[in-house]
Amino acid sequence: MKRLLLAAGGGGDAITATVIHAALHSPGTPALVLTYAWERLVVDPVPGPRRTTDFTGIERAAPELALLTEKSAPIAPAGSLLPRLSGALRPRLGLLDPYDGTIGLARQIRAAAHWCRADRIDLVDVGGDIVARGDEPTLRSPLGDALAVAACAATGIPTTVYVAGPGLDNEVPLPDLLPRLGAPAFTLDPVHTDGVTGVFDWHPSEASALLVAAARGVRGVCGTRDAPRPLLLDGTAAGVHRLTLERVLELNPLARALADCADLDTAEDVSRTICGFSEIERERHRAAHAHPRDDARRECAPLVNAPLRARYAAWERGTRADGIEYVTTRRIIEELALSGAEAQALLHELGRATPPRRVPPLWRLVVD
Template sequence: MKRLLIAAGGGGDAITAAMVHAALYGPDTPALVLTYAWERLVVDPVPGPRGAADFTGVLTPVPGLHLVTPQAAPKAPAGSLLPRLAAHLRPALGLLDPYGGTLGLARQIETAARWCGADRIDLVDVGGDIVARGDEPTLRSPLGDALALAACAATGIPTTVYVAGPGLDNEVPLPVLMPRLGEPALTLAPEDTDGVLAVFDWHPSEAGAVLVAAARGVRGVCGTRDAPRPLVLDDSARQVHRLTCAEALRLNPLAGALDRCSGLEAAEEASYEVCGFSEIARERRRAATAPAVPRPPAEPGTLLARFGRWERSRLAEGLDYVTTRRITEELALTPLEADGLYRSLRAEAPPRRVPPLWRLADVRGT
């Protein structure tokens, strides 16, 4: 028997699901995490999610269930970090393919539950957009979460929804979010992060990184990319809230609108109706404007000077810490530049790296 967990939005939610699993059942309890291959354009330049046909090397232990292993690989030009995650996370990883809509996802989840011998599901979201109403002005990526929630409900299998690190995805403002969540059910401890900490040396998830930092006792103000406000790392940032599937459905109109959805295009239409936008359409627009030819890397001295100017501006904003992704994207670093800059920062004393975040220059301690 394996525990069955669903990562509501993919990416950072898969990492968070591994942490929640460790906190609930112990890290060595057998488990399967089903997750989307729906990753940021910095990882996958092709807009939208990837399906099973977009990978080589996945395992199919039973029809309808696709396991991602370290030997799997995305087919070019697509990209995916799931095979690398599969090599690092203790739970096994399975692929959620949303192209069949809610009904297709429900069939995949039912198949996984039978294969695992699981009589219930844990649906895990980092941040809280799984209980978004759809009209929040800061909402960016509600569709994957809503599809996962609607699909779990469609299976009829008892499902518990866990929201970890409320507000850490900067999608639903905390004053709006907290009344929807109620009291915390558990608090992540440092040991719950042991199995995922090293992942953030290469994985770009910001909400997951900030959750890990909070669980490990880092306190202060952290800046993430493209966010309306910085995040405060306090005890509430490492808490996990528990809802029933019915409670989450009542809070999420988009999930309700996806009840009998049979395809991803129909799901997009529902997102337009409820939220006024489609995140897949946004990805298409961003992909169309991405630079086609990378520029030559900057010299190390020039790069450090540019980082220094950027850092002073972030200190003026009142930040104590920043994520790797914010540094990389705001400085528009190439992979070679990023590798060189982070090696230089790691060599500084006192240490700049406060795993998995970066400490700005005049902060002392963690």
């Protein structure tokens, strides 16, 4: 028997699901984490989620259940870090294909439950947009979460929803979010993160990185690449809230409206009606216009000919002057528009610096 977890939003939620699994069941308990291949444009330049047919090396455990392995690979021009993640995490990773909507996802989840011999599902979200009402001005990515909720409901399999690190995705304002979640069920500890800390050296998930940092005791103001304003890592950031699926359906009108959705195009239309936008459409717009690093190149243009360490020092002083104490690896790489070789060299140097800059999985900003 394997525990069955579902990463609600794709991307870094699979990492968070691994942390929640460690807290609930211990890391050594066999588990399967189902996740979308729906990753940032910096990883996958093709808008929207990937289908199972967008990968080679998929392992078919059942006709409706596709497993990812280290030998899996996205078919160009698509990109994905899920094959690498499948080798770094203890649970197996299964691929959710949302192109047949809620109905298709429910078939895939039932197949996974049968393969795992699981009689219940743990549905995991980092940040809290899974309980979004759709009208929040900072909401960016509600569709994947809502489809996951609707699909779990359609299976009829008992499902518990876990929201970890409320507010860390910067989508639903914390004052609005906490009353919906109630008191935390438990708080994550450093031991729960032991199996995932290293993945943030190469994986760009920021909300999951902040959750792991909070669980490891990091406290202070943190700046991420995606967030429009800094986030405070405090005692609430490592909290995990447990909700019934029924309660989440009450809170999430998009999930309710997707109950009988049969394809992703229809799901987009429902999202436009409920939330006023489609995140896939926004991805199409971004992909069609600017390279993900264009803005960063313009921002650091005055320093482009300076030595790498001098460029970082100037950026560090400016960022620290904004009151930010910690940053993610992704923010360093993207705001300085670093190549792969530059990023490796700089992060290696910072890892050996005095005073210490590395506070896994974040970096401390220090102004001499």
